[in-house]
Amino acid sequence: MLTAVAVAGFDTPTPIQQQAIPLALSGQDIMGLAQTGTGKTLAFGLPLMDHLMAETGRPAPKTAKALILAPTRELVNQIADSLRTLTRKSPLQVATVVGGQSINKQIATLNRGTDILVATPGRLIDLMDRRAVDLGAVRHLVLDEADQMLDMGFIHALRRIAPALGTPRQTMLFSATMPKQMEELSRAYLNNPARVQVAPPGKPIDKITQTIHFLEKPSKPERLRRILSKDADALTLVFARTKHGAEKLMKGLVKDGFNAASIHGNKSQGQRDRAIKAFRSGEITTLVATDVAARGIDIPGVSYVINYDLPEVPDNYVHRIGRTARAGREGEAIAFCSSEEVDLLHQIEKLMKVEIPVAEGTRPERTGKSGGKPARKRGGGGGNGGGNRGYGGGQGRGAKPQGAPGSAKPGRRRNRSRAA
Known part of the structure; x- marks a missing residue:
């Protein structure tokens, strides 16, 4: 695995990796907060693979040893691609299940069993309903971008998935932001988690x-x-x-x-x-x-x-x-x-x-309005369009900054549907 890490070009751990990997290797539950793009996938992926490499025996048909849940198809594929880069010369198998692809092919893949299953919650529940997957052997659960899963209404899906998982298990929750509901989520699904935070929630990368x-x-x-x-x-x-x-x-x-x-x-x-x-x-x-x-x-x-x-x-x-x-x-x-x-x-x-x-342009005063009535959100969709009246003028990239401060009341979170 170290050879695979070196070949992939990873030689120095990022701050989130430095803090999270030792805790994850010890089997501790983790709540990890870090800006997007700072290496969260390897922060949970490397310890996860290390645990699985130490186990003996192949996964039974329809089972998985580890489950990673992510809110969108694109994120599932990105996580799986990153893990496959490091498991290529190992016996570990990585499978994905997402909406928008043939469910019959996914059922065939699950029939062989897999070490790591990366999934969107909606499609995973579809497979559970068809009895195409047995999650009772899962001893490692990762919730990636958990704040978006909350925002998209996935908490209801998680309530169905969690009871089907094996126990005891290690649970790791990673996110770039920290809404209040996250504390409730950690209390419900994590056991005395270690909190790892390398930047204030909501702060974008300094570069x-x-x-x-x-x-x-x-x-x-x-x-x-x-x-x-x-x-x-x-x-x-x-x-x-x-x-x-x-x-x-x-x-x-x-x-x-x-x-x-x-x-x-x-x-x-x-x-x-x-x-x-x-x-x-x-x-x-x-x-x-x-x-x-x-x-x-x-x-x-x-x-x-x-x-x-x-x-x-x-x-x-x-x-x-x-x-x-x-x-x-x-x-x-x-x-x-x-x-x-x-x-x-x-x-x-x-x-x-x-x-x-x-x-x-010129920074305007707050209007008290936010662009009309928001549209109903769906998994891949969006809301309403923007405005109609102009400030004009402009520069391209590299313009010199200017402006004065403003303040606002925080917006209310909107629940979105399960579809991914």
């Missing part, structure tokens, strides 16, 4: 340069094109709020000659996988996404994250911009804010306890 552009919805397309044109070969991830908005934006960019693709809840798993693969290789340089991708893209080469629409859940801003400045690199996060999104910006800044420097 990300953030700026905000105050402009209205009609001005956003032109400003985006101007920014993209300044560094056409850089990998840029653009976040839109809705599935329809993401698709429309992507098609407009392609029509104007930009090398763009999109991923969102209306895309099939195959389409999403192909788009991410093309983005990772540089074949596609601009990827337009909804929050379905905020925690499932681990591509070190992403130079820019552009929040074309601000997210309605402040935590999602942290996860979005965490797609850049990964693996020790630097990155830039650019946000557009219309008059109807001003309160969303205040909520984001309150969560991070920082004020985002202004690159364009």
